[in-house]
């Protein structure tokens with residue numbers, strides 16, 4: 001039933017009051033609901049946003065309700081004018097996986113393109129905090145844009161990974177039946193997979209199970225393998241996309257925040273950044289957790305991002321009991337309405353991870369890890385793993401080497417927004433890209449390309465080179481290749497990171513691949529130095545020295561992860 005504006009406002013207000021006990025002021029303009037008021041907690045504000053978004057007639061929700069602890073948005077200050085006078089056909093705000101995938105896609109055309117990233121490196125917000133899964137589409141709600149991008153994006157990864165020389169493993173999600181009743185549920189998953197346009201899953205008997213996931217509990221007789229689940233390194237993928245885009249002419253500006261958007265007669269004219277104003281006529285809003293701010297700067301905000309934090313724990317490589325993303329029916333229903341509930345997931349580098357959690361938080365910058373988060377993850381997944389793999393060493397907290405958190409950029413509609421603005425010509429929104437954004441990235445980039453081509457008809461770049469070659473990895477070479485490499489460049493003979501066996505040659509190589517490096521974490525993301533058991537405890541001083549030498553900066557100015565995260569406070573003897 002379609003309600004008129006007044007009836008819809010009243011119904012939303014009543015529903016919010018019924019569910020939260022609080023009264024919000026509701027107004028509606030162009031099918032966008034604006035909520036105002038004063039509520040007691042962030043969770044009640046988020047609930048109100050979701051209630052309003054549930055109505056089909058509602059295109060988006062602007063949730064302006066105040067609550068104790070709400071943080072005002074303070075845009076960063078301008079620091080210089082060094083980019084003033086620059087002009088590009090396209091400016092992409094945000095150097096996460098989505099921004100770089102779009103940049104590479106658009107580099108197939110004769111368009112001058114720039115990517116503006118506020119951090120000192122690419123892919124450090126949502127992208128770095130993801131669980132690195134190329135999800136099957138069956139985990140997303142069919143009919144949504146999220147689902148469409150997921151089922152289109154997942155298979156595209158075979159070509160993307162091969163062209164960009166990035167490791168991808170199709171490990172699959174293995175759902176095991178712990179009793180005969182659960183075996184009957186496989187047909188439901190099979191039906192759902194087909195409905196979601198995934199390839200048909202494969203039913204496995206015990207013999208096949210032993211080959212794919214050895215040493216399962218004796219009571220497990222059957223399993224169902226959802227074959228298209230993949231794992232990848234989001235760090236490597238982001239850098240690879242960016243390097244390839246750069247080789248095809250895209251320019252990257254890190255440490256640069258967009259702080260304003262200029263329009264003229266309803267069209268994009270320029271972006272104001274912390275390093276000066278850049279002229280452009282196409283602005284792609286791929287700003288993740290701040291996509292609503294960019295939309296506001298441009299005068300077309302119709303959604304609010306509410307950050308949903310997820311914590312993950314990673315175990316040492318010496319403890320890796322799974323080859324697949326291992327799931328049991330007992331884990332079903334563990335997720336909330338808006339998140340998948342996490343899992344037992346291998347990483348491409350051979351670690352085990354448990355995660356992520358899902359918690360609505362007030363602060364988009366909240367990447368704090370909590371003792372409670374660790375306990376929740378361990379208590380949820382360790383018993384399942386112990387039960388499914390009883391002959392394997394028990395999960396042990398002392399094997400956890402790192403614990404991290406990141407926020408998902410969720411809108412209240414809980415769907416992706418990939419569309420040209422209907423108010424500002426030249427503005428394209430790529431917002432609300434929460435999970436499965438990584439799995440969807442190639443399809444999202446393709447969708448943006450279609451929008452740009454339809455509107456601007458750019459000529460093709462005849463020199464577009466889709467392939468990128470990654471640097472040498474010492475651990476992957478055989479003895480003869482190692483000796484040869486060391487003969488040519490002795491730096492490959494100096495092992496800097498003993499946990500991950502990373503040589504100085506690999507670290508130095510990272511500096512010659514185009515994207516500037518100024519932090520310890522930028523090296524960690526590219527060369528894996530510091531990713532292992534000691535988390536950089538031993539190699540950090542040497543990595544710091546290499547950064548200082550290669551980037552030509554004082555040691556005291558080298559940071560852990562950009563901003564003011566300096567490692568050294570002053571010079572000692």
Ligand SMILES: Cc1cc2nc3c(=O)[nH]c(=O)nc-3n(C[C@H](O)[C@H](O)[C@H](O)COP(=O)(O)OP(=O)(O)OC[C@H]3O[C@@H](n4cnc5c(N)ncnc54)[C@H](O)[C@@H]3O)c2cc1C
Nearest residue numbers: 094096098118125126127131133258288310436437438439
């Ligand atoms: C805990 C967690 C687990 C996840 N697991 C998975 C998974 O396993 N599989 C999967 O498919 N997806 C997963 N996701 C989702 C996935 O990580 C995201 O969908 C994806 O990374 C979104 O990429 P993005 O480029 O849109 O956003 P981001 O990576 O957040 O990038 C946006 C960029 O914009 C920049 N920016 C913002 N404002 C400005 C400004 N004003 N000026 C300049 N730059 C700006 C930011 O600094 C940031 O780098 C997970 C997400 C989380 C949080």
